[in-house]
Amino acid sequence: MRLLVTGGAGFIGSNFVHHVVSHTDHTVTVLDKLTYAGNRASLADLPGDRVDLVVGDIADAGVVDGLVAQADAVVHYAAESHNDNSLHDPRPFLDTNIIGTYTLLEAARRHGTRFHHISTDEVYGDLELDDPARFTEATPYNPSSPYSSTKAGSDLLVRAWVRSFGVAATISNCSNNYGPYQHVEKFIPRQITNVIRGIRPKLYGAGENVRDWIHADDHSSAVLTILEKGVIGQTYLIGADGEKNNKDVIELILTLMGQPRDAYDHVTDRAGHDLRYAIDSTRLRTELGWTPQYSDFEAGLAATIDWYRANEPWWAPTKDTTEAFYATKGQ
């Protein structure tokens, strides 16, 4: 297959491209705007005869149409992805997550191209800490932030283009990813690179908020499974039973990096901060036979720490700007 991967120079998109190159014979064209979050270097070690990068905007109908016409399938990762940025300036989230998705869907409709939409568990809002329930494909949408509401909007566009126009699309909603190539604005790489730089890690509020962690490589294998076996029109939740609160994660990072486990600061909490996410991925596991491979979070985190230690030239150019932004927010 010839895949068009939008956002393939970002964190999860680049992990997916690496996964596709090592596990399939597919060729990949990446369409990426190379915003502050995109990094050409994340694709640098991949073979040129399997992967090419087109720098462009998914909201640019001219660019999108030609690329979708040539593809057997579109895997749509491109998005503005950071909640904190969306609270500061929501507009790019509407432009990329809503208009960009619309532009891709129209091209897929014109050319009859298979479409897989990457989304998030945040569309479902949050759960109480003691709620035995987890999110399922039947959970009502209830997003909290400008980021998650634009992702929810994009999911609904995909559903409408399936039903009204017969676009051959699937959707997946995944929990929090960790692994290599993640921008230092996000929780885990921010704390790892803080420790490397001698800055104290920063925990929002009391740190009781729970995220359901999955390794990015497991997300990639799930997306390939859905591309190969997924039922058109269906939504699949992706998760690996990795619930942890932020306080425990920050203390584990400090311990794994040889620091006192309490050597961090409590900082201003995020506005509207979702309390807990938790995924029930029964449909994906039972109907499509997917299982995650990274069951040991501590081992996966240790490998991620090693990656950031070994790849400082990859992240160093963005570190100071990121911390300067957080400083203006008291975070």
Ligand code: NAD
């Ligand atoms: P990221 O911010 O690391 O990467 C996003 C990529 O999209 C960047 O390379 C950026 O340059 C590109 N991009 C942004 N706007 C674009 C535009 N208008 N046109 C073309 N390219 C554009 O994000 P990520 O964490 O890798 O997330 C990727 C996708 O996965 C998003 O759709 C996100 O909602 C979803 N998701 C993320 C997580 C997570 O834990 N990070 C979990 C579930 C779902």
Ligand code: DAU
């Ligand atoms: O659940 C999936 C979502 O996971 C994706 O849709 C988003 O694209 C992705 O960014 C992520 O969203 P979160 O807001 O959960 O991730 P973030 O890394 O920003 O924060 C994780 C948790 O850590 C959250 O509860 C806020 C907290 N946090 C974050 C930062 C950056 C801190 O305590 N300190 C920090 O410095």
